[in-house]
Amino acid sequence: MSEHHSVEIPLSDADWWRQAAVYQIYPRSFADGTADGVGDLTGIISRIDYLRSLNVDAVWLSPFYPSALADGGYDVDDYRDVDPRIGTLEQFDELVDLLHGAGIRVIVDLVPNHSSDRHAWFQEALASPKGSNARERYIFRDGTGPDGSLPPADWESIFGGPAWTQVEDGQWYLHSFAREQPDFNWDHPEVREDFLHTLRFWSDRGVDGFRVDVAQGLAKELPEQLPTKAQLKEMPKDGTHPLWDRDDVHRIYAEWRRVFNEYDPPRMAVAEAWVDTPERRAKYATPDGLGQAFNFDLLEADFTAADFREVIDFSLEQVEKTGSTTTWVLSNHDQIRHATRYGLPPRNGSPDKHGADWVIAGGPEEQLDRELGIRRARAATMLELALPGSAYLYQGEELGLHEVADIPDEHRQDPAFWRTTPESRSFDGLGRDGCRVPIPWTRGGSSFGFGEDGAHLPQPGWFAEHAVEALDGVAGSTLELYREVLGLRRKLQGAEELRWDESLCGPDVLAFDRPGGWLSVTNFGEAPVPLPVGEVLASSMPLVGDEIPGATTVWLRRSVRSS
Incomplete structure (x- = not known):
């Protein structure tokens, strides 16, 4: 019997997100409308017709708040304003109105685990004495050693280096990430109340939803005697860490x-909850909580039928238990682009080898099969978009962009690069700049159409062949494929149900039926496989007669659903 997954929840306007296609915009690298080398709201407004043409249901805006950019905008100075380099609140309102007019909803990034060290509250904390209310909004501790000159614990930050930084009066503050990102104390009522104010501030401006950064990190319970780094690592993350x-x-x-x-x-x-088990992740997706949680499992899967099936089965089993809906992610602003991952040797289960060595080495071409990577990326994207649940797409993937590996050190911006060694980095390779390079709009120009004054990260010459101008209207291009299948998805997507067709599945093939009599088939192998009987709706690569070539997904409509 075929394995069957189904979540029976009626769709309404309130449930738009359950099967939405969401396009992530990293504002500083999308489009520059003010000719200063940095993307901005004016640039996004100028590209709304392009966003409409993609047939996406929503955009997710990565941080656009005032920031020193110690961590690409995830160090927030003011949660209820727009960085002057990116725009104004009036321009934000205009953007929301125009996106809504184009039928596109708006999700904004929220960064509640930590603020910037330039935030008014943290500056007040630095100017206030030990034990003051201002300091209690953050996590301050006295140091250790005879004179308190040693940190409270030997913890390391996610970005490398110490997780504690000393201030002038001798106390230390906790920062799970960069030292410019002090952690909030979420036991403090003013912190909780201020974020409720922030949620209403943006919701009142028409924002439809929030992506919650480091959602698993807010609540902390630090004993008087802090554990060591080694002890902390051994503690289970079962709700009591x-x-x-x-x-x-x-x-x-x-x-x-x-x-x-x-x-x-x-x-x-x-x-965004990086937790140890899907059961833990499901707790963030309950109806009385956030409602949905990112599922990053496909980011760690090799391009094999076995890996993809394992992830899909397990993910759908979890949402059946919670009544939520899963998310599917192949690329984002923190990960090596999936066209590159799939063009490199497989990880074979090793979490540290999914492109990291290639990036560290500067991206030698002999290790990357660019054509194969894009073929596989197109096939994986079509499979992703056929699944029940919501799909989160990252700007530039619709252009078939690869990771930019050969960025000179002096141009790199990611703190994960500057504060760690290649061996100790928590993020792959040389950090995350390679997927944050401003995307190309035209074949030429100082920044391939990104803006009139260059780009804040250097763009490689091969961007020309991936520019929107080079792909727009070209049959078979990756851009036109995205437009086609996203438009089809809107028409085809029905109940949140999937049923494997075991008569078609095999060592290199995954096939499943969706409600309405349509079928998705992916050939993960190299050799072609027979094309099932039915009307071909779309294919990630051209079909060869009655066969599906290797690294290809095809959608079909068939009049009789197999049993």
């Missing part, structure tokens, strides 16, 4: 849900 994925965090999100539900339709939220 001092720093990560504590059960307490869901009380915070229950408060948020009450705010979301004040609106009609309710605002949605999706958690």
